[in-house]
Amino acid sequence: MNEITGNEIIHQYLRHNKKFPHVLCAGCGHGIVLGTLIRAIHTLAIPKDDVVIVAGIGCSGRLAVYVDFNTVHTTHGRALTFATGIKMANPKLNVICIMGDGDALSIGGNHLIHAARRNIGVTALILNNNIYGMTGGQSSPATPEGSTTMTNPYGQLDASFDTVALARGAGANYVARGTVFHVKRLEKIMVEAISRPGFSVVEAITPCHTQYGRKNRYKTPVDMYKWLKKAAVPIDRYEEMTEEQRTDRLPIGVFVAEDRSGFEERYLSLQAQMRAKGGK
Amino acid sequence: MKQQQQLHRFEIRFSGLGGQGIITLGRVMGQGLALGHGYNVTQTQSYGPEARGGSSRCDLVISSEPISYPKAESLDLLVALSQEACNAYYPYLKPGGALVLESDLVKQPPTNRFLGLPFTSLARDKVGVAQAMNTVVLGALSHLLPFISQSVMRKSLESSLPAKIRAVNVKAFNLGHRLAKKEWGDDAGEVWRVEDSERD
Amino acid sequence: MARPRKRKEIFALGNEAVVEGALLAGCSFYGGYPITPSSEIMEIMAARLPLTEDGVFIQLEDEIASMGAIIGASLAGRKVLTATSGPGFSLMQENLGYAIMAETPMVLVNVMRGGPSTGLPTSPAQGDVQQARWGTHGDHPIIVLSASNVQECLDMTITAFNMAEKYRTPVILLLDEVTAHTREKIEIPNPGEFEVFSRTVPSMPPEWYKPYEETVRGVPPMPPLGSGYRFHVTGLVHDRNGFPTQRPEEIVELLERLHRKIDQFFYDIQLVDTIETADADVVVIAYGSVARSAELAVRQARENGVRAGLLKLKTLFPYPRRQTEKVLAHARTLVVPEMNMGQMSREVKRVNMGRASVRTINRIDGQIVTPSEILKVIMQG
Numbered sequence: 001m002n003e004i005t006g007n008e009i010i011h012q013y014l015r016h017n018k019k020f021p022h023v024l025c026a027g028c029g030h031g032i033v034l035g036t037l038i039r040a041i042h043t044l045a046i047p048k049d050d051v052v053i054v055a056g057i058g059c060s061g062r063l064a065v066y067v068d069f070n071t072v073h074t075t076h077g078r079a080l081t082f083a084t085g086i087k088m089a090n091p092k093l094n095v096i097c098i099m100g101d102g103d104a105l106s107i108g109g110n111h112l113i114h115a116a117r118r119n120i121g122v123t124a125l126i127l128n129n130n131i132y133g134m135t136g137g138q139s140s141p142a143t144p145e146g147s148t149t150m151t152n153p154y155g156q157l158d159a160s161f162d163t164v165a166l167a168r169g170a171g172a173n174y175v176a177r178g179t180v181f182h183v184k185r186l187e188k189i190m191v192e193a194i195s196r197p198g199f200s201v202v203e204a205i206t207p208c209h210t211q212y213g214r215k216n217r218y219k220t221p222v223d224m225y226k227w228l229k230k231a232a233v234p235i236d237r238y239e240e241m242t243e244e245q246r247t248d249r250l251p252i253g254v255f256v257a258e259d260r261s262g263f264e265e266r267y268l269s270l271q272a273q274m275r276a277k278g279g280k
Numbered sequence: 281m282k283q284q285q286q287l288h289r290f291e292i293r294f295s296g297l298g299g300q301g302i303i304t305l306g307r308v309m310g311q312g313l314a315l316g317h318g319y320n321v322t323q324t325q326s327y328g329p330e331a332r333g334g335s336s337r338c339d340l341v342i343s344s345e346p347i348s349y350p351k352a353e354s355l356d357l358l359v360a361l362s363q364e365a366c367n368a369y370y371p372y373l374k375p376g377g378a379l380v381l382e383s384d385l386v387k388q389p390p391t392n393r394f395l396g397l398p399f400t401s402l403a404r405d406k407v408g409v410a411q412a413m414n415t416v417v418l419g420a421l422s423h424l425l426p427f428i429s430q431s432v433m434r435k436s437l438e439s440s441l442p443a444k445i446r447a448v449n450v451k452a453f454n455l456g457h458r459l460a461k462k463e464w465g466d467d468a469g470e471v472w473r474v475e476d477s478e479r480d
Numbered sequence: 481m482a483r484p485r486k487r488k489e490i491f492a493l494g495n496e497a498v499v500e501g502a503l504l505a506g507c508s509f510y511g512g513y514p515i516t517p518s519s520e521i522m523e524i525m526a527a528r529l530p531l532t533e534d535g536v537f538i539q540l541e542d543e544i545a546s547m548g549a550i551i552g553a554s555l556a557g558r559k560v561l562t563a564t565s566g567p568g569f570s571l572m573q574e575n576l577g578y579a580i581m582a583e584t585p586m587v588l589v590n591v592m593r594g595g596p597s598t599g600l601p602t603s604p605a606q607g608d609v610q611q612a613r614w615g616t617h618g619d620h621p622i623i624v625l626s627a628s629n630v631q632e633c634l635d636m637t638i639t640a641f642n643m644a645e646k647y648r649t650p651v652i653l654l655l656d657e658v659t660a661h662t663r664e665k666i667e668i669p670n671p672g673e674f675e676v677f678s679r680t681v682p683s684m685p686p687e688w689y690k691p692y693e694e695t696v697r698g699v700p701p702m703p704p705l706g707s708g709y710r711f712h713v714t715g716l717v718h719d720r721n722g723f724p725t726q727r728p729e730e731i732v733e734l735l736e737r738l739h740r741k742i743d744q745f746f747y748d749i750q751l752v753d754t755i756e757t758a759d760a761d762v763v764v765i766a767y768g769s770v771a772r773s774a775e776l777a778v779r780q781a782r783e784n785g786v787r788a789g790l791l792k793l794k795t796l797f798p799y800p801r802r803q804t805e806k807v808l809a810h811a812r813t814l815v816v817p818e819m820n821m822g823q824m825s826r827e828v829k830r831v832n833m834g835r836a837s838v839r840t841i842n843r844i845d846g847q848i849v850t851p852s853e854i855l856k857v858i859m860q861g
Contacts, residue, residue, distance in 0.1 A: 049706055065723060070706060070710050071710075072714075073715065081544065081547070081548025081549050081575075084540075086552040086553065086556045088509070088536045088553060089509055089552065089554075089558045111541065111545055267536070274530050307491075314489075315489055315490075321491070321665060322663070347664075347772075349772050349776040350629070351848060351850075353850065353851070
């Protein structure tokens with residue numbers, strides 16, 4: 001067997017029978033997010049058998065295949081619906097959804113807001129690279145206004161979604177944003193997101209140089225990481241900034257952290273109650 | 281259990297307005313005939329999108345043999361609780377079939393041969409609940425149709441209702457039965473009675 | 481000898497009978513979105529499942545999510561059900577394809593109403609027959625069953641669950657508004673009086689397990705998520721390990737097995753009832769509520785001296801070809817009444833290949849085809 005050996009924690013979690021190399025481009029941030037996720041699961045000491053990774057379609061959707069958990073690669077935008085079914089069928093499982101920005105905010109937008117409203121005990125990891133990468137660089141709902149893409153060759157006209165505001169407004173129990181430049185911080189966020197009850201949303205900003213950056217004034221992948229370094233500001237500092245200082249800045253950190261019980265827990269307690277009453 | 285009278289596709293249509301409890305009436309009567317009396321029964325319905333006020337129709341086919349086609353095609357009994365329904369479905373009544381109508385709501389009967397009672401005002405004034413109108417009809421039909429046992433149908437009615445509204449509906453049922461007997465006479469449904477010697 | 485236990489009788493809607501059948505078959509998960517005329521199935525499940533030991537009921541945001549949720553729950557080991565009608569069935573096609581590709585057992589009840597689009601929400605039709613066969617994209621096998629009366633709603637729901645589990649496939653049960661909304665007396669079978677099949681789970685150690693390996697029946701064992709067999713599930717064409725592949729020989733291996741596992745068990749899957757077909761010159765081929773009209777018409781035709789018979793299709797797809805061949809041995813005329821523009825008659829004509837004369841009766845006005853309409857055509861020979 002082509003056993004993967006190495007000292008890194010991730011080597012214990014990669015699938016040794018999956019053919020590598022992976023599908024990701026040089027400079028892509030997705031691998032960093034996956035590494036972060038693996039280390040978070042390792043930190044929490046969750047057995048591999050108890051973790052279900054549910055992924056959508058797109059570059060982020062391909063991450064599931066590389067890791068040695070229960071992995072379900074679903075249809076475009078629908079990852080959260082599968083995750084909801086899995087969690088309700090077996091609440092003991094740790095269900096983590098990996099989605100892209102087009103996946104979660106466009107085609108799957110309805111599922112995202114309803115998963116949040118329901119507060120289902122699932123962690124939604126949204127890898128935001130501002131673009132549809134796998135399909136060749138078309139606009140997503142997270143593409144910044146004015147950017148050039150394959151479907152907006154003259155500039156993106158519509159505004160982009162603020163994932164954090166959306167998730168908070170829809171009622172998610174835990175909402176945070178991090179970037180692949182601020183890895184330690186992102187890892188801490190993921191540990192917290194996975195261990196909270198109810199629905200957790202983590203937006204990870206991860207650059208796509210191939211399909212977005214090089215068409216939008218980022219000459220090299222490194223320029224994109226430099227942009228992340230400059231643009232991302234911890235939420236407390238961001239709040240102290242003037243409107244002018246906030247231009248082109250992105251607050252990162254934890255925006256919502258509550259402890260409301262998940263839908264599956266509420267269902268189980270209702271079920272116990274009704275059964276005790278004999279169904280009347 | 282008394283041996284059931286042989287029936288071959290006895291077809292009833294209940295018709296009127298949405299909100300009159302027509303489908304409930306058909307369901308309760310169908311259940312009584314199927315489970316209580318042991319007949320084969322199909323109950324079908326046709327309704328518009330309105331929960332209240334639209335047209336509503338419910339068919340029962342009652343037979344001693346298994347029923348293939350579940351809908352009523354040629355009616356033995358038409359129960360019309362609105363003028364519109366009476367006009368629409370009277371043509372489907374087979375020759376010799378009976379027409380039962382709500383005499384306050386069907387002002388213009390298409391024939392002189394009908395059995396009428398003011399079911400709605402009876403329910404409102406004598407039972408105190410206008411919504412029990414459908415149960416008054418059920419009581420009246422339990423008198424009219426010779427193959428229905430009043431006590432079996434009443435028991436079936438009771439078993440299908442929540443305790444809260446049981447008493448008022450039994451009252452409505454008995455009222456309908458009593459008045460039908462008084463107004464329509466003992467022999468109103470004689471045409472459908474099959475003597476023992478005629479039975480298969 | 482033990483006296484057979486008396487069966488409980490209820491006076492129930494077709495939709496209620498579906499629920500009874502599903503619970504008897506071991507269904508413990510319902511995910512759905514309300515739509516006329518299927519809503520009673522969902523409403524009764526909402527009342528019943530929370531009272532069972534591990535039953536889960538969840539109302540989703542739409543029919544796409546309903547399918548996602550039940551497929552997820554099935555992967556986690558549950559027997560799952562959803563029910564819908566026309567417009568919702570269209571939305572379910574996407575994940576239906578996924579369930580076929582990922583070999584996920586599930587039962588989908590579609591109570592057909594008039595279409596296209598929002599159509600006739602409270603009126604019957606049989607317009608979704610070819611959609612049930614070909615609605616999701618790509619070449620795929622599918623099992624489509626139907627029921628024509630309330631007892632069959634219960635029985636065929638149990639059959640649908642058994643086939644879904646046995647063949648690791650979605651099974652569609654097509655009802656029409658008439659069958660779904662007819663009340664009749666039905667018998668609820670006692671446990672032990674009917675077969676309940678559950679998917680086979682792997683018995684080998686996890687490190688030996690190949691999730692999509694060829695087996696005798698062509699149906700690989702399926703462990704629930706979280707049971708120690710960690711593997712990859714995907715809607716992409718995949719190799720025996722479940723990993724995406726683009727190798728022609730691996731593509732063919734998967735897609736051929738998916739078809740073969742259904743096709744080779746035609747004798748178990750293709751169900752029909754026959755009435756008076758043994759010597760019939762005129763055979764009516766019907767399904768759903770129209771089969772009841774056809775039954776009455778056939779009996780009336782016999783009374784009038786015409787040798788008529790009924791081939792009632794309980795399985796619509798894969799189309800019961802062999803059973804049709806049997807009646808074609810002597811039938812001069814086939815009559816195919818449907819509440820559509822002629823969807824099943826296409827299949828009949830395909831099998832008939834010009835042998836008998838095929839007469840179609842089609843209604844698209846929201847009304848059931850009546851016995852007298854069918855009788856008229858039978859009498860014309």
